[in-house]
Amino acid sequence: xxxxxxxxxxxxxxxxxxxxxxxxxxxxxxxxxxxxxxxxxxxxxxxxxxxxxxxxxxxxxxxxxxxxxxxxxxxxxxxxxxxxxxxxxxxxxxxxxxxxxxxxxxxxxxxxxxxxxxxxxxxxxxxxxxxxxxxxxxxxxxxxxxxxxxxxxxxxxxxxxxxxxx
Amino acid sequence: xxxxxxxxxxxxxxxxxxxxxxxxxxxxxxxxxxxxxxxxxxxxxxxxxxxxxxxxxxxxxxxxxxxxxxxxxxxxxxxxxxxxxxxxxxxxxxxxxxxxxxxxxxxxxxxxxxxxxxxxxxxxxxxxxxxxxxxxxxxxxxxxxxxxxxxxxxxxxxxxxxxxxxxxxxxxxxxxxxxxxxxxxxxxxxxxxxxxxxxxxxxxxxxxxxxxxxxxxxxxxxxxxxxxxxxxxxxxxxxxxxxxxxxxxxxxxxxxxxxxxxxxxxxxxxxxxxxxxxxxxxxxxxxxxxxxxxxxxxxxxxxxxxxxxxxxxxxxxxxxxxxxxxxxxxxxxxxxxxxxxxxxxxxxxxxxxxxxxxxxxxxxxxxxxxxxxxxxxxxxxxxxxxxxxxx
Amino acid sequence: xxxxxxxxxxxxxxxxxxxxxxxxxxxxxxxxxxxxxxxxxxxxxxxxxxxxxxxxxxxxxxxxxxxxxxxxxxxxxxxxxxxxxxxxxxxxxxxxxxxxxxxxxxxxxxxxxxxxxxxxxxxxxxxxxxxxxxxxxxxxxxxxxxxxxxxxxxxxxxxxxxxxxxxxxxxxxxxxxxxxxxxxxxxxxxxxxxxxxxxxxxxxxxxxxxxxxxxxxxx
Numbered sequence: 001x002x003x004x005x006x007x008x009x010x011x012x013x014x015x016x017x018x019x020x021x022x023x024x025x026x027x028x029x030x031x032x033x034x035x036x037x038x039x040x041x042x043x044x045x046x047x048x049x050x051x052x053x054x055x056x057x058x059x060x061x062x063x064x065x066x067x068x069x070x071x072x073x074x075x076x077x078x079x080x081x082x083x084x085x086x087x088x089x090x091x092x093x094x095x096x097x098x099x100x101x102x103x104x105x106x107x108x109x110x111x112x113x114x115x116x117x118x119x120x121x122x123x124x125x126x127x128x129x130x131x132x133x134x135x136x137x138x139x140x141x142x143x144x145x146x147x148x149x150x151x152x153x154x155x156x157x158x159x160x161x162x163x164x165x166x
Numbered sequence: 167x168x169x170x171x172x173x174x175x176x177x178x179x180x181x182x183x184x185x186x187x188x189x190x191x192x193x194x195x196x197x198x199x200x201x202x203x204x205x206x207x208x209x210x211x212x213x214x215x216x217x218x219x220x221x222x223x224x225x226x227x228x229x230x231x232x233x234x235x236x237x238x239x240x241x242x243x244x245x246x247x248x249x250x251x252x253x254x255x256x257x258x259x260x261x262x263x264x265x266x267x268x269x270x271x272x273x274x275x276x277x278x279x280x281x282x283x284x285x286x287x288x289x290x291x292x293x294x295x296x297x298x299x300x301x302x303x304x305x306x307x308x309x310x311x312x313x314x315x316x317x318x319x320x321x322x323x324x325x326x327x328x329x330x331x332x333x334x335x336x337x338x339x340x341x342x343x344x345x346x347x348x349x350x351x352x353x354x355x356x357x358x359x360x361x362x363x364x365x366x367x368x369x370x371x372x373x374x375x376x377x378x379x380x381x382x383x384x385x386x387x388x389x390x391x392x393x394x395x396x397x398x399x400x401x402x403x404x405x406x407x408x409x410x411x412x413x414x415x416x417x418x419x420x421x422x423x424x425x426x427x428x429x430x431x432x433x434x435x436x437x438x439x440x441x442x443x444x445x446x447x448x449x450x451x452x453x454x455x456x457x458x459x460x461x462x463x464x465x466x467x468x469x470x471x472x473x474x475x476x477x478x479x480x481x482x483x484x485x486x487x488x489x490x491x492x493x494x495x496x497x498x499x500x501x502x503x504x505x506x507x508x509x510x511x512x513x514x515x516x517x518x519x520x521x522x523x524x525x526x527x528x529x530x531x532x533x534x535x536x537x538x539x540x541x542x543x544x545x546x547x548x549x550x551x552x553x554x555x556x557x
Numbered sequence: 558x559x560x561x562x563x564x565x566x567x568x569x570x571x572x573x574x575x576x577x578x579x580x581x582x583x584x585x586x587x588x589x590x591x592x593x594x595x596x597x598x599x600x601x602x603x604x605x606x607x608x609x610x611x612x613x614x615x616x617x618x619x620x621x622x623x624x625x626x627x628x629x630x631x632x633x634x635x636x637x638x639x640x641x642x643x644x645x646x647x648x649x650x651x652x653x654x655x656x657x658x659x660x661x662x663x664x665x666x667x668x669x670x671x672x673x674x675x676x677x678x679x680x681x682x683x684x685x686x687x688x689x690x691x692x693x694x695x696x697x698x699x700x701x702x703x704x705x706x707x708x709x710x711x712x713x714x715x716x717x718x719x720x721x722x723x724x725x726x727x728x729x730x731x732x733x734x735x736x737x738x739x740x741x742x743x744x745x746x747x748x749x750x751x752x753x754x755x756x757x758x759x760x761x762x763x764x765x766x767x768x769x770x771x772x773x774x775x776x
């Protein structure tokens with residue numbers, strides 16, 4: 001779309017596109033450890049249903065996903081697989097880092113085999129703290145991400161400029 | 167056609183390169199190599215299984231692990247005893263309270279301290295609650311892996327009731343970090359006993375639901391009966407434990423045979439065994455064990471003794487020199503801690519003997535000659551947690 | 558704990574077990590230790606490691622395999638690195654003190670087996686000389702020891718003669734070093750100064766507990 005990257009898109013159309021994008025996220029749940037259970041409870045359990053926010057879990061492959069939620073401890077052995085699957089996701093893609101292990105290494109910060117945070121490998125949009133964070137905390141992270149997407153500048157995203165967080 | 171920006175070009179190249187590292191490798195002489203994992207919906211976590219196939223039949227199956235290896239045994243050497251308690255909650259992350267108990271008991275054994283009876287009974291109640299939370303997820307998950315997806319939702323829903331009770335008592339849904347050397351952190355809140363009894367009723371209804379939905383289903387039976395038979399002597403040689411051992415006909419339950427001070431022999435319950443040793447037996451044994459756990463919890467809550475919740479321990483805990491081994495019947499099997507202490511604030515070496523490590527070691531043996539879908543069934547029925555294997 | 562002036566308890570079942578083991582293995586049993594009512598430790602010589610396993614499994618009927626692992630008895634030379642960077646570092650202690658059933662070397666391999674019929678457990682230990690960290694494999698004795706020996710190999714660097722596949726179990730292929738040895742440092746603790754040095758506020762303590770604390774701090 002030449003309109004998008006030239007920046008001449010009218011404002012109502014941008015906000016319409018952003019709104020439709022933020023309410024139709026397809027989340028690729030990368031569940032590694034204990035946070036995966038809380039993410040499963042948020043995504044699958046009827047109580048903390050995430051589908052009411054418009055976010056559907058379980059895409060068939062990362063190539064159909066918009067959002068990846070990395071939950072659990074990231075080890076050095078696992079990092080190539082994470083990088084590979086992140087690369088397979090098409091743009092625009094977003095990353096939620098869930099749990100303190102994915103944020104910064106967590107309780108295993110001094111271990112010899114744990115990567116101290118997934119943001120060393122892939123760019124992260126939202127950090128959800130907790131060990132494990134309650135499913136409601138993950139839902140709040142998703143809501144925050146949706147607010148950010150709603151205010152995004154689509155031209156900048158398309159051109160690949162650094163995203164400005166407002 | 168507009169020119170792509172540099173960033174877009176890089177992203178495209180990355181995606182193509184990622185594609186190039188394919189998962190399937192075709193070898194003409196030895197059969198096809200299929201790589202399942204480490205990110206795979208059917209492997210219970212970050213387990214990688216490399217399967218060599220001859221058509222649909224498995225020639226050899228090798229699990230590759232280490233994707234969740236966090237270095238527990240090294241980390242415990244630089245932490246104090248209460249800090250280790252916080253850390254080991256996360257080994258078997260579904261039934262978390264059960265992980266703390268053998269370590270605390272080993273430290274208490276070395277310090278020659280006994281927790282008061284009320285603390286022991288409440289420990290047992292929380293232990294059984296974590297068992298119910300853990301195994302009800304297994305029941306839903308095994309059905310999910312066979313293909314019956316709705317059972318997983320029921321499992322998550324009913325597990326929430328149990329997690330509510332654990333949270334009401336300890337403050338955390340999982341990873342309660344509630345056990346202390348000498349007793350427990352706090353006493354039970356008001357009204358907890360009545361609520362927990364109501365929850366046990368709901369869990370019994372859940373078991374009935376699973377029996378009608380899943381167990382009696384002929385597709386489920388066709389996919390699990392006779393699959394992955396493990397005879398008793400092989401199970402003993404590999405060190406299988408828990409329901410896997412009992413489903414092979416071995417009548418061994420650490421709660422009855424070697425109780426370590428907790429209150430299991432204060433109540434009346436049965437040890438469930440099954441003679442077959444196949445995947446259906448393992449599922450059936452675990453489902454019945456949930457029922458037995460609810461019975462145990464009811465009886466213990468009826469007869470809970472009054473008294474203090476914590477023995478007299480010094481402010482700064484230094485465990486005297488020695489070595490101790492305590493193993494308990496955790497939801498996944500037999501979990502034991504071999505604690506070597508030198509009189510410091512923290513342990514000198516802790517060897518964590520986890521049930522899933524031995525349970526998964528039998529996979530190359532049991533998957534010879536089965537078909538590819540049966541590999542998934544066998545993995546689901548052996549029931550391991552990656553944190554338990556990799557530590 | 559008061560010292561009760563009575564004869565030490567004798568654990569007959571475990572003593573009988575040690576006697577039978579000594580009878581079968583003879584000189585190979587170097588030392589033993591029994592904690593009455595609780596547990597028994599037996600140290601055997603390195604050459605008799607596989608024979609001891611076969612004896613224990615077949616003659617004494619200990620058919621359940623619990624685990625096999627190793628201990629490095631060197632005290633940690635690095636400490637936790639939780640002191641202020643300006644404080645003098647404590648002198649590392651290099652004396653090797655071994656545990657139950659003794660030991661002469663820095664590395665010991667120990668295994669635990671269990672008997673379901675007698676409801677007893679048995680810990681077996683063996684010394685390894687520092688210049689030759691190898692041992693015969695227990696694979697013919699218990700099939701489940703396969704992965705345990707692989708883990709000990711990658712964590713301590715101990716080789717098991719006769720094991721068909723001593724590859725890394727947990728660590729990625731490029732990993733260097735043997736993590737569970739005491740001279741393998743946890744580098745994350747050395748990169749930054751420990752942030753918890755300055756405590757916010759002292760914990761409230763009662764009078765006698767505060768006295769006990771100052772006494773312990775002065776030790």
